[in-house]
Amino acid sequence: MRTGKPFSMPPVRVISPTFESQVESSKSLKEWLRTEETVRGICFSKQMEESMDCSYKSITNCTFSYVQFNNCKLKATHFTDVRFEHCDLSNISFAESSLFRVEFISCKLVGTNLPETILNHCRMQDCNARYLNFSMSKINQAEFTTCDLRNSDFNDCKLTSIAFTNCELVEAEFSHTPLRGIDLSDSHIEGIHVNLPDIRGAIVSTHQAMDLTSLLGLVIKD
Template sequence: MKNKSDKADKTDKIEPPKLPDPALLPQQPIDALQTKEEYSRCQISDVQLEYQEAEKVSFDKVLFKNVIISESSLRAIELTDVVFENCDFSNVDFSEAFIHRTEFRQCKMIGTDFTRARFQNVSVTDSLCDFASFRFGKLKLTAFGQCSLNTADFYQADFQKVAFDECKMDQAVMAGVKLKDTDLSSCEFTGLQVDIEDLPGCIIAADQAASFAGLLGLVIK
């Protein structure tokens, strides 16, 4: 029988951001982002940025609060020891991003593109990630908690100790994802797009089994 310590093993090794006391972080004014620009040890808050187009922008030990980025492409962004609180990056292109020791808290990332991104020591909590793309990404020591991931796309992503806790994941795409040891038992979905050969070792609740019956050629009465 699975207990709480089993799930804790998936998440307790995630390193939190090494962020200084927010009171010690100066406010960083920002009007536009430039390719290969670097930001370090600062706070960015109550800012709306539109139509940004830059690559390899780097943020190290930065706190974002109430930041909105829209209609933008920020490919290969680099985030280390970063916290996002109540930010909106819906439909932004973050493909090929490098994200390490980063937390997303109560963020809106509907349709955000993380294709081929690398996540390590990342937590995403209480956030809207419907239609977000993590295709071909590498997710290591990453946790999604109380998130909406309906129709999110993880096609052929590489999972290494990825946790999903009480997430809504209806019709999420996980084809080509090895799901061994991935615990979906607390999540809500009527169906997932998966490949039958990737299911062995996936952890689900008894009432979720019907969602996978079609893959096995079963008919449930």
């Protein structure tokens, strides 16, 4: 009988944002988007964005540093070559948006909503992203490093070339999201919610495998 080769996830090779010359802006992003369909080449620093509600905009070659977003919605917005650093994006909605070469570094993303988004070459590092919502999204070439993703929602997602490194995935939701070939071995996954067919082929540690026996309905007796 021929034994098939084990599945191997395509390598994770995230491309960082490409930045060209930028100018510091005294205007808020909200002010720019009132008159512009595309915001390009702007650096936003130490600002407050409040009650912004925009759709079908484009943000390209921009950086956001120490910016706080409060009660904001950016639906179906295209982000290309963008970095958020030390920003508070809690509860912001990026529903149905696309993110290409976007980084979130040391950001607060508690309850941030990204349902039905498309993410390509994205990086999230040292972020508090509890209750983050990625449901029904397509994520390709992405790195999550030292992030708190407890109770996050990855339901009904398509994940390709994605890496979780030293992340908190406790009680995260992965129902109907195949995890084949994804390495979870150095993250905490206690209480993860996942269907048995979807966890097959995931890479886990021995300790994690013991925690996942509940999916098989097994009772372990020593």
